[in-house]
Amino acid sequence: MREAYHEELASISDGLVEMANLVGSAMGRATSALLDADLQLAESVISANDKVADLQRDVENRAIAVLARQQPVATDLRIVVTSLRMSADLERCGALAQHVAKLARLRFPDQAVPRDLRRTVLEMGQLAQRLMAQAAEVLVTHDIDAALQLERDDDRMDELHRLIFHHLLDERWHHGVETAVDVTLVGRYYERFADHAVSIAHRVVYLVTGEHTDEAAADPPATA
């Protein structure tokens, strides 16, 4: 019985890691699709998101099964409950990657991101993917230092987000309102994606130590 139990807990954790890998990769490819105006790649990101939703349901069903059959208590119970929250975070990240890809599709064959912001958006995309890889690692290792590092690394995302607004609100902005709207939303998609990665790390820290780290400065209003 105990062995089956630990296998079930492990399969929940495996599901979360698989979701993190999928959404990290999706955000990387969505960023390429956006910056290269690559319609085919955008379509592939959009359709691949069904897999994330399927995994989310799997994780939820496994969690419910383990609750019903094994009736975990104490730390194990918290792990299962936390997994449910994490799977919701990861599902949302899949949706955010899909939004980036949909914007690439909407503007095809044009580029949604103007030339002078490409480097910033590329860095946001790469950082988002890296933060999610770190979150996946933290899910496996429960390494507190790595979790805290992830929170620190997210500071760079906030800087990049501010840089986007700096560009948008510069009086020399000459790309028009449509592009301003696109860039505003893209910046928000990356920032929210990173917030979810931080939230996963935060939950692992709480599981292991019982202590909340400083609440990630969760999405301040745009131009603040």
Next chain:
Amino acid sequence: MREAYHEELASISDGLVEMANLVGSAMGRATSALLDADLQLAESVISANDKVADLQRDVENRAIAVLARQQPVATDLRIVVTSLRMSADLERCGALAQHVAKLARLRFPDQAVPRDLRRTVLEMGQLAQRLMAQAAEVLVTHDIDAALQLERDDDRMDELHRLIFHHLLDERWHHGVETAVDVTLVGRYYERFADHAVSIAHRVVYLVTGEHTDEAAADPPATA
């Protein structure tokens, strides 16, 4: 024992309803603060959000307690697990109301929303509050018809969101880029708020019928 059990389940449900009432009211007041450039009201919405976070933790702790002590199975187990997801939805709605209030504060004493969009934003705010009131009702009554009605009423939010983009992308837009950025984000805050209300209704329908209603057209990319 059974009586204590049902009391515990009821206290989870009460917590969710209280959260829904709080965040609905917060979004209503945030909208007033935004449209009237009312700094004091904005501050009160921002600081009141701690209460939502407290309630979220309460609901989560009650759910964990009932899982540990009562070890529910079948439908009761699904109800508890679903409550966890709903409390996350509602917590997020509190954050979104706070974002609207923070924007009002950031632009004070100016108005963030230009005159020709005030009516649309007012309707979005009122609709958001109404959808959340419906969600609270559905949480109590488990009334499927009311849940399905909520999903239909959300169509109006999508229309209003499209109307915002119609204004933003009209060549006669003369409010500049900063206002365009503000309005883009505000539109998204209301739309996401409504999505969470729909998601709550959707989960109630699933609990009662075991069937998923049509997936709410969850936040299409901005200008799509």
